[in-house]
Amino acid sequence: MKIVLATGNKGKLREFQNMCEAEVVAFSEILGKIEIVEDADSFKGNALIKARTIYEKLKDKNAIVVSDDSGISVPLLGGIPGIYSARYAGEEATDKENLHKLVEAVKAQGVEKTPAYYTAAIAIVSRHGEYVVHGWMHGEVLSSTRGEKGFGYDPMFVPDGYDTTLGELDDEVKKSISHRAKALALAKPIIKMLQR
Numbered sequence: 300m301k302i303v304l305a306t307g308n309k310g311k312l313r314e315f316q317n318m319c320e321a322e323v324v325a326f327s328e329i330l331g332k333i334e335i336v337e338d339a340d341s342f343k344g345n346a347l348i349k350a351r352t353i354y355e356k357l358k359d360k361n362a363i364v365v366s367d368d369s370g371i372s373v374p375l376l377g378g379i380p381g382i383y384s385a386r387y388a389g390e391e392a393t394d395k396e397n398l399h400k401l402v403e404a405v406k407a408q409g410v411e412k413t414p415a416y417y418t419a420a421i422a423i424v425s426r427h428g429e430y431v432v433h434g435w436m437h438g439e440v441l442s443s444t445r446g447e448k449g450f451g452y453d454p455m456f457v458p459d460g461y462d463t464t465l466g467e468l469d470d471e472v473k474k475s476i477s478h479r480a481k482a483l484a485l486a487k488p489i490i491k492m493l494q495r
Contacts, residue, residue: 302490303329305353305366308385314479315365323365326353342368342382343431346422354424362425363493365486369419369479371452373440376404384451394451398444402455406442415440415456417478421486425493432489434481449473 302323304315316323326333335352337345350366357364370384380387380401388396405413417436422429437459444454446466454466458476465473474480 301359301362303353303357303362303364305335305349305364307332311367311369311479314474314477315367315483326357326364330356337368337382340382342370342418342420343422343433345382346420346431347424347429350422350424350429360426363490364424365490366422366424367419367479367482368422369417371401371415371417371440371456373401373405373413373415375408375410375413379404398452398455401440401452402442402444405440405455410442412439412441412457414438417456419478419482421479421482423486423489423493427493430486430489432482432485434478434483434485436476436478436481 303326304312304323305326306312307325307327312325330353333356335349337348339345339348346366346368349368350364353366354362354364370381372378372381384397386392388400415438419434420431422431439457440452441455441457441464444466445464446454448467448470449465454464456465457463458465461468
């Protein structure tokens, strides 16, 4: 069975390919560019929208479509950016623009750091039904950035138990503690079951 990832985000694709034992293909390699409107009010809802849309367009009953919706939430800022993490600084914003907007929002609160957490919802859609799992990574966001590794908000996020940002941590360490890794650990047995 083919595992198709319903994302155009190269960083996410790379993470999934590194974590999965099976071959993972981006939907765009099969279907080309498709705009998917993510208008749910939760990570779970948006992950399901993406997975369902790609599964329907593939018209391949043997495909397993895996979709991720994830983001960072800062309780001090009322939980933002949350589900708007990828477009926090605007629809066409880059990772750097989103990152700097959140850094400025934290700075404006007059703090150097504050609790935050990442959420990842992974939706799996196949002919056998729909499944959703979640993973979280807790820590703090800084009012500055450190490190060049990773993507998104990694240079400002320090995970619990560490004194370095995700932007400074080695990929192997990040892979073992990330919200996506935790969600994928729950998704893997489901994907294996569906491949039988």
